[in-house]
Amino acid sequence: xxxxxxxxxxxxxxxxxxxxxxxxxxxxxxxxxxxxxxxxxxxxxxxxxxxxxxxxxxxxxxxxxxxxxxxxxxxxxxxxxxxxxxxxxxxxxxxxxxxxxxxxxxxxxxxxxxxxxxxxxxxxxxxxxxxxxxxxxxxxxxxxxxxxxxxxxxxxxxxxxxxxxxxxxxxxxxxxxxxxxxxxxxxxxxxxxxxxxxxxxxxxxxxxxxxxxxxxxxxxxxxxxxxxxxxxxxxxxxxxxxxxxxxxxxxxxxxxxxxxxxxxxxxxxxxxxxxxxxxxxxxxxxxxxxxxxxxxxxxxxxxxxxxxxxxxxxxxxxxxxxxxxxxxxxxxxxx
Numbered sequence: 635x636x637x638x639x640x641x642x643x644x645x646x647x648x649x650x651x652x653x654x655x656x657x658x659x660x661x662x663x664x665x666x667x668x669x670x671x672x673x674x675x676x677x678x679x680x681x682x683x684x685x686x687x688x689x690x691x692x693x694x695x696x697x698x699x700x701x702x703x704x705x706x707x708x709x710x711x712x713x714x715x716x717x718x719x720x721x722x723x724x725x726x727x728x729x730x731x732x733x734x735x736x737x738x739x740x741x742x743x744x745x746x747x748x749x750x751x752x753x754x755x756x757x758x759x760x761x762x763x764x765x766x767x768x769x770x771x772x773x774x775x776x777x778x779x780x781x782x783x784x785x786x787x788x789x790x791x792x793x794x795x796x797x798x799x800x801x802x803x804x805x806x807x808x809x810x811x812x813x814x815x816x817x818x819x820x821x822x823x824x825x826x827x828x829x830x831x832x833x834x835x836x837x838x839x840x841x842x843x844x845x846x847x848x849x850x851x852x853x854x855x856x857x858x859x860x861x862x863x864x865x866x867x868x869x870x871x872x873x874x875x876x877x878x879x880x881x882x883x884x885x886x887x888x889x890x891x892x893x894x895x896x897x898x899x900x901x902x903x904x905x906x907x908x909x910x911x912x913x914x915x916x917x918x919x920x921x922x923x924x925x926x927x928x929x930x931x932x933x934x935x936x937x938x939x940x941x942x943x944x945x946x947x948x949x950x951x952x953x954x955x956x957x958x959x960x961x962x963x964x965x966x967x968x969x
Contacts, residue, residue, distance in 0.1 A: 657726035657752060658846055658857075659779055661761060661805045662786065664710050664720070667847060678708040678802035689802070691842040693907070693943035701908065701943045703840030704760065704806035709786050718765070718801040722784040724777040725759045725805070726750045732773055732833040739829040742804065743789025747833050748777060753858040754885040755809070758838055762804035763789050763796060807846060808838035809861075809910055811966050812878055818966045837966070839910045858885055862913065864906040867937050868947050870956070871922055871929040873900040874968035879911060888915040896920065901968075902931070907941035909963045928964050930956050 660667075666675035677689035687694045689706035709718035728750040737743040742762035750757045765787025777783060786803045788796035796802075812818065815837040819828045828834055841861065849855050862885075875898050880887055893899075899919035903911050923929070933947050933954040946960035956964070 657750070657779060658759075658807065658843075658850065659723070659725055660707075660847065661723050661725050661759070662707050662710070662720050662803055663723075664707050667844065668851060674708075676707060678706040678800045680800075682799075691840065691844055693941045696943075699943050703808070703835070703838075703908070704762070704804045705843050706800075706802040706804055709801045709803075712798070712801075716798045718786040718788070718798075720786040720803070721782045722761050722764060722786055722803050724748060724779060724781045724783050725807075726752070726779050728759070728777055730771060730773055730775045730777060730783075731758070732830070733767055733771065734830060734833075735767060736829075737789040738791045740835075741790055741792055742835065743791065744784075744787065745804075746771070746783065747838070748783075753856065755858060755861065756882050757841075757857070758806075758808045758810055760804075760806040760808060760835075760838065762806075763787055763802060765789060805843060806838065807841045807843045809841070810882065811837050811839060812969060814878070814969050815966065818962075818969055822962055822965075839908055841908075841910065861910070862886065864904075864910060864912040865937055866904045866913075866934050867907040867941070868933045868954075868960075869902060869904050869931045870964060871900055871902050871917065871924075871931060872964060872968050873922065873927050875900065877968045879967055880914065883911070883914075886912055886914055888913060890916045890918075892921065893918045903964075903967070905946065905963075907937060907944060907946075909944055909946060911967055928956060928961060930954060 664676055666672050673686040677686040679686050680688040691702060691705060694702050709720050711719045713719050728748040730746060731749045732747040734740060734745050744764040745760060745762035748759045761784060764784040766785040768783050771783050786801060788801040790796055813832055815832045815834060816828060893916035896918040898916040900917050900922050902915040902917055904913035905911055938947060945957050946963060947954055948957050
């Protein structure tokens with residue numbers, strides 16, 4: 635019943651952005667994603683013997699138990715030393731919000747984040763493993779679609795360096811979770827460093843950029859409807875109100891006349907398998923049953939079996955429960 639209600643509610647809102655065109659373009663000149671059967675020309679797998687999917691989005695690593703939130707787009711050009719020379723391009727009009735030039739501080743190596751506004755949503759593109767940042771590209775600077783922002787590379791802080799053959803641009807399209815991330819990080823990772831503030835990758839929940847780029851080629855595409863149409867992993871009631879996500883992603887908030895009349899006591903939140911909150915339904919106090927800050931209402935078991943790598947829910951003694959990881963994700967969302 636709940637899933638049908640969400641579908642109905644979003645259908646009522648579908649006119650908003652239904653004919654919109656998403657602005658996202660490829661972040662490099664490599665467009666081989668459009669060539670059927672040529673995925674290895676586009677993706678950089680984790681090793682020569684690994685499938686191309688290991689360079690794609692989703693539960694694609696460690697036998698399906700490790701999440702990869704971006705696309706590893708392989709290089710096309712090198713210099714005489716074999717180093718990549720491909721320009722990295724802004725995927726859409728936006729504003730640079732963060733540039734990290736110290737590879738030792740992140741698995742991303744040198745990376746940058748750009749904010750975009752699309753159909754009432756804030757979307758953040760991330761470009762990683764860069765060798766050079768284009769002069770003048772800095773936080774606060776506007777960019778246009780196709781602007782050269784960097785040069786592809788293979789920087790990282792991992793023990794095993796990215797090989798020349800596998801040099802790539804790691805590209806993500808994300809939603810931003812919460813500007814209160816630093817406080818959440820200190821509570822949950824005592825003694826660990828957060829060198830990137832709110833631009834830590836844990837505060838950016840990825841969408842499948844492959845699906846978006848392929849869908850755009852088919853003609854009219856609405857990013858808003860794409861996000862609204864995510865497959866539900868689970869549904870949770872959170873006894874929290876006024877958290878920043880509600881304003882930042884207002885088009886994802888569903889109408890509920892009863893909560894509007896009686897007052898909002900919490901939200902019923904639908905999460906996809908990567909923890910993206912894609913539907914938020916306000917609830918009145920009389921509509922919330924049970925105790926505790928978070929209450930797991932339902933789990934889409936086939937989706938959990940297909941995509942278990944974020945480990946947000948688990949089944950114990952025949953009952954589904956939120957894991958510690960799931961509870962942390964929800965705390966970050968609503969704090």
